[in-house]
Amino acid sequence: MARRISAIDLFCGVGGLSHGLMQAGLNVVAGFDIDPRCKYPFEKNIEAPFIEQDVRTVSKEQLELLWEPGSIRLLAGCAPCQPFSPYRRGIDTSSEPQWSLLGEFSRLVKESRPELVTMENVPRIASSKIFREFSDSLEEIGYEVSFKSCYGPEYGLPQERRRLVLIASRIGHIRVPGGSRKPEEFTTVRDAISGLPAVHQGTTHDLDSMHKARALSPLNLKRIKASRPGGTWHDWPTELLSPCHTRPSGATFKNVYARMEWDKPSPTITTMSYNFGTGRFGHPEQDRAITLREAAILQGFPENYQFVQPGEPVEFNPIGRMIGNAVPPAIAQAVGSALLAAVNQQAC
Known part of the structure; x- marks a missing residue:
């Protein structure tokens, strides 16, 4: 008989992992977070x-009061990753309060001893002392x-995002699943x-308030019109460059003020x-940045995922x-499928 897995999502945000x-x-069965703005999207879409x-x-x-009685218990979560972000290389983040949150995750695992644990974060965390302590x-x-x-693209995510995933089990070894898609099968x-x-x-589309594009200044409108998909600001005429583009310190930052390409996964959605x-x-074709709805879809959310109350x-x-900040659902789904397959195989 198949056994159910009931999951509690720590640091749940809007519910990407869930x-x-x-x-x-x-x-x-529940999500925990300190951001009150996440309450509506989590409860509306996850129904927990x-x-x-x-x-x-x-x-x-x-x-213990939240997990479903008799189920396999999963404690899941993505501790805030800002201290470990690759965008903050060279900055000492060890004094930031988020460093302690992985330790709190560890505390709850030790106290409640769920059968399964999964954690997701930026790959850079794997080399940190706090992650090694957590795993040990x-x-x-x-x-x-x-x-x-x-x-991400190997799991069907239309985005070139990499995430570190950990699975811990007290009911037999369960490996983090690999993605099955080859480059020619990537979602673009x-x-x-x-x-x-x-x-x-x-402007905002009449039928979807999330399909909303930020206004561009007259200068940035000229810049995006001068940009080509996959190109850089080196494609612009000189009069559109900013002072930072002409300094050695800014010359290497080519992936800003740029358009996505239609037939590749998007860059990491920040x-x-x-x-x-x-x-x-920048949108590959239209003279604007991507909308909030487009960002959510590229992050792996379905088109009808609700983020704000009507x-x-x-x-x-x-x-x-x-x-x-959301966990891409495609990677979470692969992890959930691996957990469920392992549990059901043991139940046979």
């Missing part, structure tokens, strides 16, 4: 309670641990967003992916942050 686990057939609480104050007793602590209390860097920007209706810069000037976030304003900064 959505992927649900797609794989797992039962997500959102608990606004700092993980430092979460107790074993709380978790799981092994010390009887978990078999597997982790690897996962390349065209596959993901070409079917959306056109919108102009500074918290500022709605801004033409912060990356290769009638509420759609704001670029908070929603861009929620999208950019």
